[in-house]
Amino acid sequence: SQEDVLAIKVSLPPLLEQHAIVEHISCETEKLDKVTAATERTIALLKERRAAIIAAAVTGQIDVGGTA
Numbered sequence: 382s383q384e385d386v387l388a389i390k391v392s393l394p395p396l397l398e399q400h401a402i403v404e405h406i407s408c409e410t411e412k413l414d415k416v417t418a419a420t421e422r423t424i425a426l427l428k429e430r431r432a433a434i435i436a437a438a439v440t441g442q443i444d445v446g447g448t449a
Contacts, residue, residue, distance in 0.1 A: 393399065437443045 394402070434443070438445045
């Protein structure tokens with residue numbers, strides 16, 4: 382019931398500690414966002430290079446047969 386829910390005691394850290402926790406999480410999230418963006422740029426670049434290599438191989442610009 383609503384009364385039971387309202388009767389639940391929840392322990393919270395002091396307000397200054399809550400702010401410190403939020404700041405820490407925000408900083409870590411920002412780092413992860415930067416890593417994600419860099420990873421997405423790298424993936425896009427690798428896809429472009431893969432397409433260029435395939436195109437070069439198909440058009441005979443590079444030798445993929447090798448010499449053995």
